[in-house]
Amino acid sequence: MTVSSETRGLAVVTGASTGIGAATARELAGRGYHVLAGVRRDRDADAIRGPGLEPVILDITHPDHIEALAARVHEDSQGRPVRVLVNNAAVQANLPIEVFAIEEWRRMFEVNLFxxxxxxxxxxxxxxxxxxxxxxxxxxxxxxxxxxxxxYAATKFALEAVSDSLRRELAPFGVEVVVVQPGAVRTEMLGRAIAAAGDLPAMTSEQGQRYSGLVRAINNQAVSSTNAGLPAEAAAKVIARAVTARRPRTRYSVGREAALVHVVRFLPDRMLDRILAAALRPHSAVTT
Incomplete structure (x- = not known):
């Protein structure tokens, strides 16, 4: 039986315009939460609005948007407590470290971490x-x-560290902090990542000689794994489990690639390098 939103309270989901965020907002609304779904554009708000789903314009790099969100939670007309925050908003662009401009590094950390x-x-x-x-x-x-x-990984490694520290800080107050680690999920993020990389300044001819084949192979691999990945709704169900479990795990993984998370700690670095290189090799000959 679905519990009423007055009983469940408020849930905040950032990055809810599409993909995992939108699926999670709908899943939590279906489970009785009143969801404040963070979106960046009015058309995204119109697309997600529905029973138990209240879109809020939220760019998490804008302090005034965050202040407005906090005020909306504090001044809830029905006095509902906020029960959960799902930090989902993120951007991605896959490029070699030499090529990725420092201002783009800063932008990615602003969205994905700060x-x-x-x-x-x-x-x-x-x-x-x-x-x-x-x-x-x-x-x-x-x-x-x-x-x-x-x-992208640097921002997510940092988010993992922040999550561990926050979990230990908030445990005495009864607040759980949980990490969800999706693998390949069929969302629009990959397309945006490839487009974002294409919008950045072109590599120099020297950099192109070094990296163009690698970038092409990585994109081919990403497209292949994403096409075979789980739908966003499957990830949303795992997130909902992390939200509602009485005693949640500290981490939940989603998708086939998640198995790598569990074994990587036992592999020597050089062996992992060889495994990843071997997995990429079949995609080097594929043309897009």
Whole structure:
């Protein structure tokens, strides 16, 4: 039986315009939460609005948006407590470290890490009062950094560290902090990542000689794995489990690639290098 939203309380989901965020917002609304779904554009708000789904314009790099979100939670007309924050908003672009401009590094950290922290800081007083829960959406890339994934993986490695520290800080107050690590999931993020890489300044001819084949192979591999990946709704069900479990695990993995997360700690670095290179090799000959 679905519990009423007045009983469940509020859930905040960032990055809810599409993909995992939108699927998670709908899943939690179906489970009785009143979901404040963070979106960046009015057309995205119109697309997700529905029973138990209230879109809020939220760019997590804008302090005024975060202040407005905190005020909306504090001034809820029905006095519902905020029970959960799902930090999902993220951007991705796969390029070699030499090529990825430093200003793009900063932008990626602003969205994937600093923005998440800012939203968490703003809502923590309310979450502590309600003994609520923080669910941070990391990635398999938060444990394994493949070639060209350095910038994205760096933000996710950092989010994993922040999550561990936050979990230990908030445990005495009854607030759980959970990490979800999706692998290949069929969302629009990959297409945006490839487009974002294409929009960046072109590689020099010297860099092109070094990396163009690698970038092409990585994109081919990513397309292949994503096409064979899970739908966003499957990831949303795992996130909902992390939200609702009475005693949640500290980490949940999603998808076939998630198995790599569990074995990587036991592999020597050089062996993992060879495994990843071998997995990439079949995609080097594929043309897009």
């Amino acid at each position: 923005g998440q922290i800012a939203v968490t800081q703003a809502l923590l007083p309310a979450l502590i009062r309600s003994k609520g829960r923080v669910v941070n959406i990391s990635s398999v890339g938060g444990r394994v950094a493949m070639a060209t994934y350095g910038p």
